[in-house]
Amino acid sequence: MSDGNAAARVIQDLRGLASAAAPGTRLPSVRELTVRHQASPVTVAEALRQLVAQGVVETRPGRGTYVAAPRNAPAQPPDLAWQTVALGPGRSGETEMQALLALPPAGAIPLSGGYLDADLQPAAALGAALARAARQPASWQRGPAEGHPDLRAWFARETGAGLRADDMVICPGGQAALSTALRALTTPGDTILVESPTYLGALAAAHAAGLRVVPVPTDTDGVRPDQLAAAFARTGARLFYCQPLHANPHGATLAAARRPAVAAALDAAGAFLIEDDYARDLTIDGTPPPPLAADDPDGHVVYVRSLTKSAAPGLRVAAIGARGPAGARLRAARLLDDFFVAGPLQLATLEFVSSPSWSRHRRGLRASLRTRREALLSALHRHLPELVPTVVPRGGLHLWVELPAGTDDVALATRAATEGVIVFPGRPWYAAEPDAPHLRLTYAAAPPDLMDDAVRRLARALNDGA
Secondary structure, three states: OOHHHHHHHHHHHHHHHOOOOOOOOOOOOOHHHHHHHOOOOOHHHHHHHHHHHHHHHHEEEEOOEOOOOOOOOOOOOOOOOHHHHHHHOOOHHHHHHHHHHHHOOOEEEEEOOOOOOOHHHHHHHHHHHHHHHOOOHHHHHOOOOOOOOHHHHHHHHHOOOOOHHEEEEOOOOHHHHHHHHHHHHOOOOOOEEEEEOOOOHHHHHHHHHOOOOEEEEOOEEEEHHHHOOOOHHHOOEEEEEEOOOOOOOOOOOOOOOOOOOOOOHHHHHEEEEEEEEEOOEEEEEOOOOOOOHHHHOOEEEEEEEEOOOOOOOOOOEEEEEOHHHHHHHHHHHHHHOOOOOHHHHHHHHHHHHHHHHHHHHHHHHHHHHHHHHHHHHHHHHHHHHEEEEEEOOOEEEEEEEEEEOOOOHHHHHHHHHHHHHEOOOOOHHHOOOOOOOOEEEEEEOHHHHHHHHHHHHHHHHHHHOO
């Protein structure tokens, strides 16, 4: 009896069995088939190979042979609808944060984003510092949960002696530090006061913490102290989130004359102020004022400082600090999140900010940001003079431009994307109704020689909607 005839019998037998069985049904083993058809194992294996190629059976190593699912049968999509009921409503701000952090499509010019263009990042110095840190065996061991003592001391000195190293805890980025502060200082249902407009990430974090967000008006000199005091009195809030230096998105810096009044409002309300000092190294013109934490004898200020915005997105290192029981709660809350920041990253950061490379980077960054800001302003003067801001921010990464009355800023951002320029609408930066339509235009994310083309594309998008 030839091997060919034996193989044909095996194929005919298995095909008949498969046609009468449901997909996934187990078929006779190779041993059973060799006995049944008086065929060699090699002949049976060849028959199985042909049937597998035809999609009749499938072999599962170590388990056997099974009836294959029909190749042309439409796959039954998984039913995930139950998750909608189980999860409940989504959190406010999550969609906007995803849009803000989305990478620009190829060929588009980014006038949006919260990080430095790759050309402005000290990647070589950071890479070298990280390589040296990673070669130290001790860097891979567990250190203090609060962070490396010398790195905490560096962040403390940056507050102008307002805080000590023991008051600081290292965090994996400013957003993590902000989330920790909200969780440590509030309970769900509490009220938090914010500037209007304010950082989108703060709004999202506050909503995620279950807080009621109440906006406080600002102008070109920062938050209005009279309105802040009124908001504390009306709401009973015990927490105010603020960016006193080059606030995102509008770029205002809290005027020196207003600082005492803000401090008085905090004292009268018995409240904390989260000082998000993200732009400490992003000043372009003049010398930045000291942090509010530098003059805070009674511990109202909770200080947050990140290096991500001024260095590179991958340098997820920040610090948060406060004195008294608030500081203890912050340190305890950080442990619940992720225990501690990776040792090699902390050591690399410490080496970088302690070396001449850090000073050189900040000097070069200041000059580069000025060049890019002026290039964007010049392009606006040429192509969209009605959008030139009346007050130019003295630092930060953005221009906050007011649009003509009645403009739909969200629709404009969508049209701009079709023209190949990415901008971000102003509406998501408000906790309540916007006072006017705006765009946030970032000058740090694209080289200066692209600014003219970017604004011309934006002008086409604006005119298309007129």
